[in-house]
Amino acid sequence: MTASTLRLIPPVKRRVPVPPYPQSAVSDMEKESAFVRPVDPPPRSQVPSLPCQTPCQASSLVVIYLPNLNLTSSADNNCTFQRDIDPDQRSCVVPEGQPIRVQCSAVSNPEIANITWTSPAGLTNGQGGNGQLVIPSADRHAHNTQFICTATTGNSPPDSRLPLTNSTFLRVYVAYPSSVKALELNNVATNLTVNESDVTPVNLTCRSDGRPTPRTQLVRKHDGTVLKTVTGGSYTDVDDDTVVDHVISPARCEDTGTYMCVSDNQLGPEERLALSLFVNCKCC
Known part of the structure; x- marks a missing residue:
């Protein structure tokens, strides 16, 4: 075959068959788009259950997290929280001779097992998980210091990362x-x-x-x-x-x-x- 006998044949346009539509259809474009419109999934009750081909085992995801601590003032507490004294930690001011009663609470997973108050001066309070710092009469020499609330979780279920511990600080200023x-x-x-x-x-x-x-x-x-x-x-x-x-x-x-x-x-x-x-x- 020589070059003079060659003929270019245009490609044949094949049309995907479209099922019949009601007379209300307004255009071929709408028919084409309707043909590829996604279909809603069948109701859950109609989905067949497929048995495991290998032995099935139930599993669960357990999320553990550090104690999230919060300090609140009890009704008879005279130590007033003030944020403008030290922006880096919670602070409260109490007149000398007045009581201090601050509640330390925490949430975590696993649950909290114990909450303890300590201070650099060696003062301890709130043992046994009740989380309450109680000082009947504030003294400028003994209580004008920083107190530390420490929360500790339990260690169940057994996990090498448990127990978890976290602390927050309260700076007490005794006014006189x-x-x-x-x-x-x-x-x-x-x-x-x-x-x-x-x-x-x-x-x-x-x-x-x-x-x-x-x-x-x-x-x-x-x-x-x-x-x-x-x-x-x-x-x-x-x-x-x-x-x-x-x-x-x-x-x-x-x-x-x-x-x-x-x-x-x-x-x-x-x-x-x-x-x-x-x-x-x-x-x-």
């Missing part, structure tokens, strides 16, 4: 009124006399205590002049006194007078302590 601990002139807690001619500096030092930390001021009494102020309001600075220092240099004749340390944190009356400074005037 402010007080002036010391007022010193040149490191001596008594009245002081100096000579103007000696060109002597006088160091005034005031120390106060309280939780929250008090606003503490050094004040010249006869005219009410505030020489220096340290703003308080902190619960977290629990280890140090509030210290206010002021230097009169040099001490002059007109600096003679009474000087006060004033402390206040709104939990009691304002506290004051005063000392007198005498400056012998220089002769003309």
Whole structure:
């Protein structure tokens, strides 16, 4: 066969047979799409049951997870939860002498077997799974610390990962009124006399205590002049006194007078302590 005798024959278009449709059908396109429309599965009752070809064994999936702990305040608890003190842990503030009663609860799988409260100071509470921290009277020296609630699961069913343990922390701050601990002139807690001619500096030092930390001021009494102020309001600075220092240099004749340390944190009356400074005037 030569090239002149070759003929290109177009491909034959084969049409998939479409079953007859009612006269309401509007187009061949709809008929074509209807032909491939998925069919709803048969009712479950019509699905035959097929027997196992090999021995069948029942199995179940058991999910285990760590205890999820939650702290709540009991009705007679005077330790108020506050989130703005320390964002990294739960904190509560209790007035000194008032009770603390906080409930620690947890959910887990397996079920909780025991919940225990401990503290770095060695205090323990809540043994036996009841999860309640009970302190009848809060004390600034004993209870101004962190408490740890630890929940432990059971170990059934037997599993090498059990028991599971998780902990949460509660920082307790014991609040108490402010007080002036010391007022010193040149490191001596008594009245002081100096000579103007000696060109002597006088160091005034005031120390106060309280939780929250008090606003503490050094004040010249006869005219009410505030020489220096340290703003308080902190619960977290629990280890140090509030210290206010002021230097009169040099001490002059007109600096003679009474000087006060004033402390206040709104939990009691304002506290004051005063000392007198005498400056012998220089002769003309």
